Amino acid sequence: MGEEQAHRVFEVASGDFGGKLMVTRRTGRAVREALEGALEELPKGGILYVDTRGVELMDYSFADEALGILASRSASGEYGDRHLVLVEEDRDLLENVEASLRQRSLAMIRVDEIGAEPGIVGEVPDHLVETLQAIYDAGSITNAALATRLGLNHTACNNRATRLAKLGLIHRRVETAAPGGRQYTYERIA
């Protein structure tokens, strides 16, 4: 794997607008704005861990406004090359996050705690799941190596991985390779 990426942890329950009971779009908006501020302060390639473990209740409206819209803007490239990872255990609270991301055909990487094995919350198209798994198994892998592993041609492999990078689920690095070509390397973000 590459060097340790810059990261920051944002604890939703203890932030300025946070608490144990997170309800309404209005509250979600305030939290999302704070999260956006934290994202923008990160260097390129940085990772923001959104830790919701201290939250007892998150209704759908809050989850959609805070995390659904955040994931949607991230996927449309608004935060540049910065990534989001949800820190949350597998519990009921995830249902509303899951519902919001599914409505939006989006997904986020989730870990039980920082450093733990990553999982997915939300929706990843079936044909991309295998590609995502291969990248996470490898930690860091070039397009050529990934294509070989998956038995795909380079273009198809690049298309799949680019889609995953756009969803914010992996990090994609471009290196100039001799002679005059470009080589893509994909890395897990958590």
Add this chain to the structure above:
Amino acid sequence: MKTQLDLNVRSRGAMSGVLTMGSLDPAFDAATRVDGGPVVLDLRAVEFVEPAGLCGLAALLEFLCARCEEVDLALAGRDVPAYLERMDFFRMFGERVRTNADVAALGERRRHNPGTLQELINFHTEEEIPGIIGRISEILENQGYRLRERVAICSTLSEVCANAAEHGVSSFGAYAAVQAYHHIVSGARRRGEEVLIAIADGGVGVRETLSRNPEYAEHTTTDNDALRHALEMGVSATGEIGRGGGLALVAGIAARSGGSLSLRSGTGRVTVYENRKNSRNVPQFPGTFVRVSLPRTPQEKASK
């Protein structure tokens, strides 16, 4: 001459003497024809009030107070006036509604924590909702409700309140009532406990709200069409992606727990159960009304 508005309180069976939303139907029907003169709403047959009946009553009185020179409330016995007082009903309506009940005497033995959750809340904006949820959650926690149960109750309440604050804009805002019972109140007699949540607003209603989105033209022919559509995942007035999930999800939670969610607006009413949805036509309701039943079966109770 005063116009008398009657109720249809059943005198037999499990729902005997209970003020529900349905028992107010004849009064809502008659209310559309009031001419501005004094009216009297006769609640003397009522022995017991459930949150839906209380919210419905509040919405009906708001409707009448805005149209009639004088509104009288006829009450009988001691329990119902005492219950209304405990729910702060006379603080909200005392100035605007006359009653034969001796409210001053009730005020002397004002409520102190009555042991179970029972609240009537009037609110206007989304900003007030987190505070309401915080208070209800604390009461439930003190009552020994587990986190999972509190989450189901509070997220249901916050979503229906948020809908009312967003779409139900009216002079009186919205009324929400919550009550926790140590027995089952709705449906067939069985063992367990139940929490009832009701909310009523005086807004334009579901059909009008959904009609603003031209995409839903074929789903807004009747009030019941609009209500059924509003309960689908992802259906909202603005049509923005991500919107319109709250109501569908809370209906799912209620249905899966063996309870139900009823949505009423205009002349429609749709109730969602675990394996079916019922629609029927009802007298005009001037706004939107939601009632949620969340049963609490014995094995789900905190084992202490």
